[in-house]
Amino acid sequence: MYISHDHTCFRVKVYLPCYGILCYNTPMNLLTIENLSKSYTERKLFDHADFSIQEMEKIGVIGINGMGKSTLLKIVAGVETPDEGNVIMGNNIRIGYLPQNPVEDGTIRDQARILLNKLERFEPDTPYEKLSGGQRKCVALANILTRDVDILVLDEPTNHLDNAMSEWLEEFLIAYKGALLMVTHDRYFLDRVSTRIVEVDKGQIYSYPGNYSEFVRLKETRQNMELSTERKRQSILRTELEWLARGARARSTKQKAHIARIEEMQAKSAPIEDGSVEINSLSTRMGRKTIEVNGISKTYGDKVLFQDYSYIFLKGERIGIVGPNGCGKSTLLKVIDGFVEPDSGFVDIGQTVKIGYFSQENEAMDESMKVIEYVRTMAEYIQTKDGSISASQMLERFLFDGSMQWTQISKLSGGEKRRLYLLYILMGAPNVLILDEPTNDLDIQTLTILEDYLDTFDGIVITVSHDRYFLDRVVRRVFAFEENGHIQQYEGGYSDYLNAYELRHSPESEIKATEKKDKPKVQRSHEQKLKFTFKEAKEYETIDEDIADLEDTIADCDKQMLANASDYGKLKELTEKKEDAEKQLEEKMDRWVYLNDLAEQIQQQNQ
DSSP states (O other): OOEEESOOOOOEEEEOTTTOOEEEEOOOEEEEEEEEEEEETTEEEEEEEEEEEETTOEEEEEOSTTSSHHHHHHHHHTSSOOSEEEEEEOTTOOEEEEOSSOOOOSOOOGGGHHHHHHHOSSOTTSOGGGSOHHHHHHHHHHHHHTSOOSEEEEESTTTTOOHHHHHHHHHHHHHOOSEEEEEOOOHHHHHHHOSEEEEEETBEEEEEESOHHHHHHHHHHHHHHHHHHHHHHHHHHHHHHHHHHTTOOOOSHHHHHHHHHHHHHHHSOOOOOOOOOOOOOOOOOOOSOOEEEEEEEEEETTEEEEEEEEEEEOTTOEEEEEOOTTSSHHHHHHHHHTSSOOSEEEEEEOTTOOEEEEOTTOTTOOTTSBHHHHHHTTOSEEEETTEEEEHHHHHHHTTOOHHHHTSBGGGSOHHHHHHHHHHHHHHTOOSEEEEESTTTTOOHHHHHHHHHHHHHOOSEEEEEOOOHHHHHHHOSEEEEEOGGGOEEEEESSHHHHHHHHHHHTSHHHHHHHHHHHHSOOOOOOGGGOOOOOHHHHHHHHHHHHHHHHHHHHHHHHHHHHHHTTTOHHHHHHHHHHHHHHHHHHHHHHHHHHHHHHHHHHHHHHHO
């Protein structure tokens, strides 16, 4: 392996969205990796793969955990070297690298202090060891983002960041003028920031122009092409084998060449289809009494995390908890689960409740154990809709094949440990799932299957997450940590919460609240009680579905606009349709806020 410093151009293989075929272009590159091979223990991560980074390019790297995403970033950053292959880099190229779990020296560079004020709400002079995981990530990010580099290499930059910080980082990277190479599972982040998606898959590196949505479409095209080619190969092979079976003799040179072609076709391997994480929804029966939170409060030092908080969690609820780092989200989960005692109030848990707690730290994992031994400590067999399934079979479904099952946990990648820990929790068949940052270190494929699993899970889901896509996909109610330990309830997913929060805290809303406060109260008679009109009642029943339909229309317009980018007439038509749907959505959201406020007032009036 050698590193060359020059500005040599080379040909880059890409998939064209219009034809789904291979073609070549010749842009200038900052860095090129040729013929990359790299193994980790007995696993071959890369097998003669090629990769490049161009100026101002923003590349999102995705793939199943353990396939080598982080290793690729380390090779680009110079932290690791290939077993085989060449790394060719332009002259004086500077690289800034943020590892997945950064270890800082406790100092904050002077030029990073202004940035930190935007990224996180804490004093820059706070001792490093007293910072939360999210705050430490902010220090590392600030130190990297303020460097003058040509290529930013970021491994899971949004892990441990709260939603507001993720959105700020997203805007920063969109405006960033240098090249960017990042690994992230955040699908909204990939969609907005990336100009190219690179997939690490079974030793190879596949490149797709565009953002994550375009990648999904192009990958399906590639896989369909590969499967179509394989079907044709099998069809021709059957015909040729029948020719051989009829007794063809290899006398002539032409016949010998014919037989050699058949043998060559037989030797070719079929395309390997993606493995998938498959698991039926498992849960223990839950009685009528679930989890009741009664007036709980928690304070650390002078900081009030939450106070006088009460809620009854109902069967089938999907709750998302959001708020800035250090506000007390994880502490609330631990109080609900019984790990932490509240300062006041209490949590009453029903006798049939069985909690599965998926923590950020994989707390219960003994890394000296083998994979299968660890899973068997939870259950040797489990009952599913398909019958009894062994721990080994469940591991197969979670992409741990026979050899990996006898691997020591310490040899797994961070993402594989996370996937194993998730399986361990689910095998306990809980009827309440408490998920603390479940998307950290899980690959997108596993996240997709987890989301599908939660669709059929008939228990309660309570999750803290910074992943906006995951929250939109899974939750139906959001609890937001706001000022002075107040937890505010919002209906819908994360996008619904964001819209409602902005409306609630808009200047117009504050003026109305002030006017309402100053307005003298009128004593209402029994006949003057608040109530829905017939029209409002019908509208209240259907407005959530109406909003979802409009959101689907907007998303469909976006997809069609990508597919018809070269058709000006069609593009104009779709743009007008999208703008009309967005206007209707804005009106519906305003109406939704009014109707929900009215419903709350009616409920309070009737209590």
